Amino acid sequence: MNPERDTALRIGIDVGGTNTDAVLMDGNRVLASSKQATSADVSSGVIAAIEAVLREHRDHRHRVRAVMVGTTHFVNAIVQRRSLRAVTALRIGLPMGSAIPPMIDWPEELREIVSGNCILVAGGAYYTGQEYTELDEQAIRDAARALEQNARPAIAVSSVFAPIRPDLEHRAAEIIRRERPDALITLSHEIGGLGLIERENSAILNASLCALADAMVDGLEAAIASCDLNADLYVSHNDGTLMDGAQVRRYPVFACAAGPTNSIRGAAFLTGKEDAIVVDVGGTTTDVGMLIKGLARETSTAIELGGVKTNFAMPDVLSIALGGGTCIQAEDDQELSLQTQSVGFRLQEEARVFGGTTLTATDLAVALGWMDVGDAEQVRDLSENQLERFASESQSRVADAVDQVKLSASDVPVIAVGGGAPLVRDTLPGASEVLQPEFGGVANAIGAAIAQVGGRVKRLFDYQALGGRDAAIALARKEAEENAVKAGAVRETLTVVEIEEFPMPYMESAAVDLRVRVVGNLDLAEAR
Amino acid sequence: MRIETVEQVQDLTRGAVLLGTGGGGDPYIGELLLRQELREGRCAEVIHPEDLADDALVVCVAGIGAPTVLIEHLQAKDVCQALLRTLEKHLGRSVDAIIPAEVGGLNSVIPLALGAQIGLPVVNADGMGRAFPHIDMVTYSVYGCPAYPMVLANELGDCVIIEGATSDRKVEDIARAVTGALGAMTYGALYPMSGRDVKDKAIHGSISYSLSIGESIRQARQHSADPVAALLDTLHRPDLQRHARLLFDGKVLDVKRETRDGWHFAKVEMTGLRNPDVHFTIELQNEYLRALHNEKTVCIVPDLIAALDRETAEPLTGERLKYGQRLKIIGVSADPIMRRDECLEVFGPKAFGFKEPFAPLETL
Structure with missing residues (x-):
């Protein structure tokens, strides 16, 4: 090896529901990749993935400085209602909000698991930032003293207009910590934006994941150590940036939807595109998302997670029922239809080309010559008509989804990634071009490996009081940049990737819900 | 009639979004308020206008202000x-009601x-059969019931009587x-009326x-x-x-928005799913x-326009419309009272700056 190139290496790992993908990267070069079935225990799966990509690169083990992991573990915990912790929900707001206590529209079974206790105390601010009543510190102290004694208590603190007055939540945390230094505290303004219910829900979910996050980070760090790597652990954030171990322990909910974001970012990296639609074709579903200025577009409305309304940033992805394992019903040589069911991870056994008896999208793709897997002899019996029907039906489904995701009617570049990428053809309507990059099958792991560090601000700014729009935006930008540097970004590499403004309707006011987001490169030299 | 199940509350709020014709404030917070009442074992009793005594005292209760503030303040238990x-x-x-x-x-x-909450009946009627942005845009006002005396208060005990x-309009x-x-964000009790007034002037x-x-919508979904x-x-x-009829079936091409003086203005451009030559x-x-x-008016205020997801019929507010959505747009006639000349003066096309006169949906 050229000693000049003896730079830090990264390993990106995407732990999906079906597969665990991994890549070993040297700067912008993919040195090795692997794809294997996800194991029940995350740590052993990660160890296997690390060993798989290092198999051909044993000499480089010492150069690996960072292991980036994207995982569906946390979202699965919420959806499957397991490994969640009971949480005390403390809301600062009285006299406001007493008619709608926390968690009232949560699914019953989830509320039973998570809700330790809901406590409302006096305090809070108007949208102007002015406090409408004094914070009831004694009530907070009393609540802290009443927390469970046996284990580390998890507590979610929310407050009216906390995005404008985060100090009230900080003050509450201080009081709680004085009584219970061991408390796991989540502050709502650190998780979600405007909308008390959704922000509070997000904070409660986060608090309920804290114990799982601790176990997970401990497990992953042990896995890295057991592979004899001198590398730091990072976990993918929903927005495609990185969190270190300490951040994941505090904000596990931000790791919930990193998979689709990593695919989109990986697709961007593999093609050099900054703006495109990314179509990630898996075994069961196809996720269509949008790449804007190199980042995944985020949702602007409340998202349900396990039946709970939340409002933290998540990738805006449209999922449709189409994948390599999609079942195909062929009535006679004329009729053919795509089902919503899929053989999923049993593709290797059930698809006809692999010796199974179920006709799948993969079989049709092989018959059409789009894919070259398995035994093509097994699909010789399909008629021209059927092949044509499948070709037009599958393309129109993808085209329809692409059209719903893009921002305007003009044709856009489409990047197809994931195991089923060949199902997206060059002639896709609405696409100016269709790119199928090399390593597209592990785009999600690449997305994890190349991730940057971000910082964001999202709250109401009074443009009038701050001396106009430009001054307000400059202030928000500075805050976002400081957040990014704190998270490990190299200051010189920071760029603004998003400025969004939402004025308040139905009211004459200069207050604007302003969102600013910056990203920069991870400082690997800073790595411990 | 009683509103006593979560299913009813959901039906009602879905209906309220549709009748909000794109605005009116998302009733989600209202849904939570009502669900909490049900959870605590209470239900809402809804009575017919004819069940009111002529001399009964009936008042409107409404939230006034910015939806952005409501979603933070929520509501105090006893404010209304x-x-x-x-x-x-x-x-x-x-x-009385x-x-x-x-x-x-x-x-x-x-x-x-x-x-x-307080065990008072709610009259199965309203003043517009839809949503409008101003306090005076109700049949009560058109037919001579003043909005005052009006009590206006926030949750902290600040209270004003107009x-x-x-x-x-001045009350507004x-x-x-x-x-x-x-x-x-405040709440108001306004339009104190007699039972007789409600019978004669409200939309039943x-x-x-x-x-x-x-x-x-729910039943059709359940039965596919x-x-x-x-x-x-x-x-x-x-x-x-x-x-009521289907006005258009197509997709959103563009949404141009502008917010000024507390108003959300927008123009939604649509085209056909297969035929790009039609404009809506x-x-x-x-x-x-x-x-x-295609530039020809097919429905105009006070008749109602609703934007529905074309598969699920979920009604969408104007804030949620964006490029690429597949929508069915329906037109629904306003209540016959709302189409009278004296009503059109107050909330017909002219009141919103349109030059063309009102024409009923069924004639367009």
Whole structure:
């Protein structure tokens, strides 16, 4: 090896529901990749993935400085209602909000698991930032003293207009910590934006994941150590940036939807595109998302997670029922239809080309010559008509989804990634071009490996009081940049990737819900 | 009739979004208020206008202010109840029933939550059969019931009584100014009326109408029927002088938005799913006001326009419309009262700056 190139290496790992993908990267070069079935225990799966990509690169083990992991573990915990912790929900707001206590529209079974206790105390601010009543510190102290004694208590603190007055939540945390230094505290303004219910829900979910996050980070760090790597652990954030171990322990909910974001970012990296639609074709579903200025577009409305309304940033992805394992019903040589069911991870056994008896999208793709897997002899019996029907039906489904995701009617570049990428053809309507990059099958792991560090601000700014729009935006930008540097970004590499403004309707006011987001490169030299 | 199940509450709020014709404030917070009442074992009793004594005292209760503030403040348990008590003290008599000002949006649910809370009946009627942005845009006002005396309060005990005003629009101006000073979200008890007034001047059956909208969408979904078709079946009743029809089936091409002076203006451009040569436009000013098919008006205020997800019939507010959405746009006739000349003066096309006169949906 050229000693000049003896730079830090990264390993990106995407732990999906079906597969665990991994890549070993040297700067912008993919040195090795692997794809294997996800194991029940995350740590052993990660160890296997690390060993798989290092198999051909044993000499480089010492150069690996960072292991980036994207995982569906946390979202699965919420959806499957397991490994969640009971949480005390403390809301600062009285006299406001007493008619709608926390968690009232949560699914019953989830509320039973998570809700330790809901406590409302006096305090809070108007949208102007002015406090409408004094914070009831004694009530907070009393609540802290009443927390469970046996284990580390998890507590979610929310407050009216906390995005404008985060100090009230900080003050509450201080009081709680004085009584219970061991408390796991989540502050709502650190998780979600405007909308008390959704922000509070997000904070409660986060608090309920804290114990799982601790176990997970401990497990992953042990896995890295057991592979004899001198590398730091990072976990993918929903927005495609990185969190270190300490951040994941505090904000596990931000790791919930990193998979689709990593695919989109990986697709961007593999093609050099900054703006495109990314179509990630898996075994069961196809996720269509949008790449804007190199980042995944985020949702602007409340998202349900396990039946709970939340409002933290998540990738805006449209999922449709189409994948390599999609079942195909062929009535006679004329009729053919795509089902919503899929053989999923049993593709290797059930698809006809692999010796199974179920006709799948993969079989049709092989018959059409789009894919070259398995035994093509097994699909010789399909008629021209059927092949044509499948070709037009599958393309129109993808085209329809692409059209719903893009921002305007003009044709856009489409990047197809994931195991089923060949199902997206060059002639896709609405696409100016269709790119199928090399390593597209592990785009999600690449997305994890190349991730940057971000910082964001999202709250109401009074443009009038701050001396106009430009001054307000400059202030928000500075805050976002400081957040990014704190998270490990190299200051010189920071760029603004998003400025969004939402004025308040139905009211004459200069207050604007302003969102600013910056990203920069991870400082690997800073790595411990 | 009683509102006593979560299913009813969901039907009602879905109906309220549709009748909000794109605006009116998301009734989600109202849904939570009412669900909490049910959870605590109370329910809302809804009575027919004819069940009121002629001399009964009926008042509107409504939230006033910015939806952005409401989603933070939520609501204090006793704020609306305190309003009523203040008004009762001022008038020297007790309130017999509550009536919604509007059946669209958030303010359709607030009276029901209050009614459930304090055990007061809610009249199955309202003043517009939809949502409008101003306090004076109700049949009560058109037919001579003043909005005052009005009690306006926030949750902290700040309370204002508007004893009199030169017009109901002036009541609105005062209420907005006070609301601004009180944290941008207040609640009002207004339009104190007699039972006789409600019988003569209100739009009857509004709450059950809203319920039936949510119900038909839900049932069609449960039976895998086409929910938009089912909804149109429910709404199109020429025998009752009610008309409804599909105005357009297509996708959103562009949404141009502008917010000024507290108004959300937008123009939604649509085209056919297969035929790109057809153009469909919806103009909105907080609410959807006019729909044009190839530049020709096909529905105009006060007739109702609703934007529905074309598969699920989920009604969408104007803020949620964006490029690429597949929508079915339906037109629904306003209540016959709303189409009278004196009503059109106050909330017809002219009131929103349109030059063209009102023409009923069924003639366009």
